[in-house]
Structures are given as structure tokens and as C-alpha cells.
Amino acid sequence: MMRKVLLAAVASATMMLPIVGQAAEKLVLYTSQPNQDAQTTVDAFKAAYPDIEVDWVRDGTTKLMAKLGAEIAAGDPRPDVLLIADTVTLEGMKQQGQLQAYKSPEAGAYEPALYDAEGYYYSTKLITTGIVYNTGVSKKPTSWKDLADPALKDQIVMPSPLYSGAALIHLSTLTENPDLGWDYYQALADNNTRAQGGNGGTFKAVASGEKPYGVVVDFLALRGKAAGSPVDFVFPSEGVTYVTEPVAILKTAKNVETAHKFVDFVLSSKGQKLVQDMGYIPARNDMDLPAGFPARKDIKLMAFDPAVALKNADANKKKFAEMFGAE
Numbered sequence: 001m002m003r004k005v006l007l008a009a010v011a012s013a014t015m016m017l018p019i020v021g022q023a024a025e026k027l028v029l030y031t032s033q034p035n036q037d038a039q040t041t042v043d044a045f046k047a048a049y050p051d052i053e054v055d056w057v058r059d060g061t062t063k064l065m066a067k068l069g070a071e072i073a074a075g076d077p078r079p080d081v082l083l084i085a086d087t088v089t090l091e092g093m094k095q096q097g098q099l100q101a102y103k104s105p106e107a108g109a110y111e112p113a114l115y116d117a118e119g120y121y122y123s124t125k126l127i128t129t130g131i132v133y134n135t136g137v138s139k140k141p142t143s144w145k146d147l148a149d150p151a152l153k154d155q156i157v158m159p160s161p162l163y164s165g166a167a168l169i170h171l172s173t174l175t176e177n178p179d180l181g182w183d184y185y186q187a188l189a190d191n192n193t194r195a196q197g198g199n200g201g202t203f204k205a206v207a208s209g210e211k212p213y214g215v216v217v218d219f220l221a222l223r224g225k226a227a228g229s230p231v232d233f234v235f236p237s238e239g240v241t242y243v244t245e246p247v248a249i250l251k252t253a254k255n256v257e258t259a260h261k262f263v264d265f266v267l268s269s270k271g272q273k274l275v276q277d278m279g280y281i282p283a284r285n286d287m288d289l290p291a292g293f294p295a296r297k298d299i300k301l302m303a304f305d306p307a308v309a310l311k312n313a314d315a316n317k318k319k320f321a322e323m324f325g326a327e
Contacts, residue, residue, distance in 0.1 A: 025049075027258040029056040030064050031083040033245070037278050041083070044274055045265050052258050061085040061165065072098070072252075080253035081262050083124065086165050086243045088313070090121040091306040093248070100251045102260055106267035109284045113301065114244060123244030124266050126281035128299065129170045131234040132206050132214045132221040143237045144180060147213060148187035156193040157205045158215035161320055164198045166217055166243045171316055172309035173241040173302050180238070182319070189323045196326070207231050217243075219279055222292040235294060239302035244283060
């Protein structure tokens, strides 16, 4: 009998010990990064923290939010961390009490405009929107106002804010700018600017020469130029609009300590080097920019308030649709 009791005690103790090679910690990540970028990010994090098991789901921000919304409604939200396209989405989640604050020690290396003051979300990169033009044009633009020139009628293409999140943030930023505003968008409409689809179609239209001028995210134009497309890209003199692929921790996170480690990692110099190697502008101040980009000091960021963009999103879409005859 004593032998059985001892064997049972040993078996019980053995079950409580971690199995060799088994992850002692876990992290669940939902991200809208492109597949290769997401895999690179996860692999680098796991290399830095080999004892953390990472489960991750990749999809577009809209689909991820629909999935998460269904999980929240069912009382079973899965992710610990979100790494998605824009701060407007996370600002909405913050206002609904769905995020938890975390004051990362890495925040000191970032401009205050690039993270939530209370620590609910942090930008991890800068994807700016500027002007792309076909190198066959005679007039090279330098500012947003150049696209309002009646001489460019029927020659401009841009993504629709009814389709593209970056375009909606672009719309909010420019219409809140006192020197541009809705009068600027009316001038674009008067120029018969084509506003359809996303950034990819816009870039193709300019690269093919179908439309000489376009409004597009930086990396599409700069990568296209490097690959031989007859295009060039302008960071307008008034400044650029931007999305920042922010990271945030859910209020319902089950693995809070590992979530803190992930946030710190993507904001660290090592995490930001990944962003640079992927060909994007790191959000961190002390990082060099990828080849083909100007110096950081030469890129001016326009004032942007995610809370204002969130509040005005539906009204902005409605007004834009009426102005451009879009659906």
C-alpha cells in the first residue's frame, strides 16, 4: 500500500513539472501584416523568447475585427495582442473599453504623436501617403495643392476612402487641415479625379501611363521605381498623411506578461530593424530609413487626431461619396 501511495505521489508531481521543450509561456496574436512580414515578426520574437509559444492569425483588418467582434459577443475573445493597420480602429476599441493600457519603457524613443498618451496603443511603422507621378510628365508636383490645378483635369487617380483605410485617414487629415479642407477635395472633384479601389490599382494606373498623377502609399511607388517602373514619388511640402500599424493589448488578454514582452519587442531597436529591413519607415526616432527614402528630417508628418477621424468617419464617407459620385 505504501509503495502505491509513493508511486501515485511521484506520478502526480511529474505531471506538474514542465515537459522538456514545452513552451512555458504563450501569446496569441491577431495581425493584418502581409503574410511574409507577419512570419518574419513572429520568428524574430520567438528567437528572442524561445520559451514563448506564439499562435497567430493573419487577415485584413476589417475581417480580423469582424472575427474578434464575434468572439467578444460570444464571450470568448482569443487574442492577447493586436498588430493591425491603423490607430483609428484601436481608438474605437479604446473608447469601448476593449484595450488595456501598458506604459512601455521603449516609448521614450518615439514622438508623442505616434502613441496613445495613456499607453493603449503604439505605432510600429510609418506608411505615408504622398504623390506618385509618371516620369513622362512635364510638370512635376511638389505639393498637395498642385493636384488642384485645373490644368491637371482628367489626369489624377487616387484610392477611395470608401474602400481604403489609409485613404480614409488621408481624407480626415487633409479636410481637418485649415489650408486644404473640403475645398481641396472639391477642387479634386472638379478636376474629374478618379477615386476608386485601393492603392494597388492607383499605382498601376500611374505606372502604366493611364493617369499621369496619383495619390498612393510610399512603399508601392518607391519599390516600383526601384524595380524599373517609370514613376517617381513626392513627399509633399505641406507634409504627408500616414498609417502606423499600431500594436495594442486586449483588456481580456490571458497572457499579459508575454503581451508586454511582445509590445516592447516590436518597439525596440531590434523590432524596428525588422521594419526597416521590410522596406518601411520605422516609427522609432533613432532608426535609419530604408534605401530610396529621404532623410527622416525631410519627411513632415501632418497633424492627425485618431479620435477626430473616428468621430467623423461616417460623415466624411457620406460627403465624399456625394462629392465624387461614388457608392
